[in-house]
Amino acid sequence: xxxxxxxxxxxxxxxxxxxxxxxxxxxxxxxxxxxxxxxxxxxxxxxxxxxxxxxxxxxxxxxxxxxxxxxxxxxxxxxxxxxxxxxxxxxxxxxxxxxxxxxxxxxxxxxxxxxxxxxxxxxxxxxxxxxxxxxxxxxxxxxxxxxxxxxxxxxxxxxxxxxxxxxxxxxxxxxxxxxxxxxxxxxxxxxxxxxxxxxxxxxxxxxxxxxxxxxxxxxxxxxxxxxxxxxxxxxxx
Ligand code: ATP
Numbered sequence: 036x037x038x039x040x041x042x043x044x045x046x047x048x049x050x051x052x053x054x055x056x057x058x059x060x061x062x063x064x065x066x067x068x069x070x071x072x073x074x075x076x077x078x079x080x081x082x083x084x085x086x087x088x089x090x091x092x093x094x095x096x097x098x099x100x101x102x103x104x105x106x107x108x109x110x111x112x113x114x115x116x117x118x119x120x121x122x123x124x125x126x127x128x129x130x131x132x133x134x135x136x137x138x139x140x141x142x143x144x145x146x147x148x149x150x151x152x153x154x155x156x157x158x159x160x161x162x163x164x165x166x167x168x169x170x171x172x173x174x175x176x177x178x179x180x181x182x183x184x185x186x187x188x189x190x191x192x193x194x195x196x197x198x199x200x201x202x203x204x205x206x207x208x209x210x211x212x213x214x215x216x217x218x219x220x221x222x223x224x225x226x227x228x229x230x231x232x233x234x235x236x237x238x239x240x241x242x243x244x245x246x247x248x249x250x251x252x253x254x255x256x257x258x259x260x261x262x263x264x265x266x267x268x269x270x271x272x
Contacts, residue, residue, distance in 0.1 A: 039102030041066040041224055042087070042193055047096035047106075049079075049086045056082040058248045059096065064193060069215055069225040071235035071256070074245030080228035081123060083245075084195045087226075088120040089113045100193075119191030119223070123198045125178040127185070129171035133162050136170050136181055140188040154221070155184040158214055176207035183211065187223065194218065197228045212238050236260050 040063040049057040057079050064070050072080050085091040087098060089110035098106040105113055114120070128136050137155050141148050156163035159180040165173060170181060179199055186194060200208040208231065215225055215238040229235035236242050236256040244252040244259060252262050 039099065040064060041101065042226070043097075043099040043102070044083075044087070045097040045099070047083070047086060047098065048094045049082050049091050050094045051082075055094075056248050057086065060245075060248070060250055062243050062250060062253070064224055064226050066192065067219055067222065067224055068241065069219055069227060069239040071232070071239035071242040071259075072226055072228040072245065073230075073232045073235060073242055073259070074251075075230065077247075078245040079248040080245055081197055082248075084120065084122075084197050084226070084228060087113075087195055088118055114189070114191075117192035119186040119189065119194040121183050121186035121194065121196045121199070123201060123228075125175065125182045125202075127170040127173075127178050127181050130169060132167055132169055133173070133181055134166045136185055137162075137188055140185045142189060151188050151190070155188065158187070158217055159184055174207075176203050176210065179203060179207075179211055183214070187218065187221075190221070191223055193224045193226065195226050195228075198230065199227070200229060200231050200234065208234060215239075233260075 042064040044060055044062045047057055047060045060083060074080050082091060086093055089108060093106040097104050100116055105116065137152055138148060141151050161177050162180055162184055165177065170178060173181065183199060199211050212234055218225055227235055227239055236259060239256060241255055242259040243250055252259060
């Protein structure tokens, strides 16, 4: 029997009051893979991530981790089962140092905490350089690196990464997204929500295109890059 995917989403419906944001979404992410979640503004990418981590309830459908339903578990239980979440908008603690921002996100003994800090600094060397600086003193790109590194401090098996390129220059976006292969090599699968389809598909093996709360297309990076749906979705067609 083959093992179930790391994450499966089955017919997921999510509503904000009377507004249905996700209309029966199905998708999966395998262990160790990076999947790009693409779609224009308002397509439903952030809503999916909030539903996966437990910040939005599922009105219908199932979310499975290793084949086990988790859609009724609270967010902290899902985090302990191995889901990491890096929300849109670089939410770091501005008055804490880089090192403190990282340590508050790490449970475990001193040796483990030291090891995870070193891994964070290896992933983003700029963080090592500014380890004693307060987070508000960092540039936007460095804050994004800190937010990502913090969401990896408990070594999640799946990282939900919401629009890391938002507000970053093309150079900094590349610098951040280029670290995804290293994150995968560390044993963390990545679901990457991005409006920047070209950059996301350059680092992800597969892509899923959302349009108006539904999966409009899915395939390998090459298939999606050539797809008319991708262009139509971004033009609102
Ligand atoms: P963006 O890139 O702008 O974050 P997105 O693809 O992540 O877009 P969502 O933020 O998930 O899209 O929005 C999906 C739908 O849900 C949109 O129609 C949006 O207007 C609606 N929506 C999102 N948040 C709320 C809310 N708090 N209350 C009501 N409707 C909401």
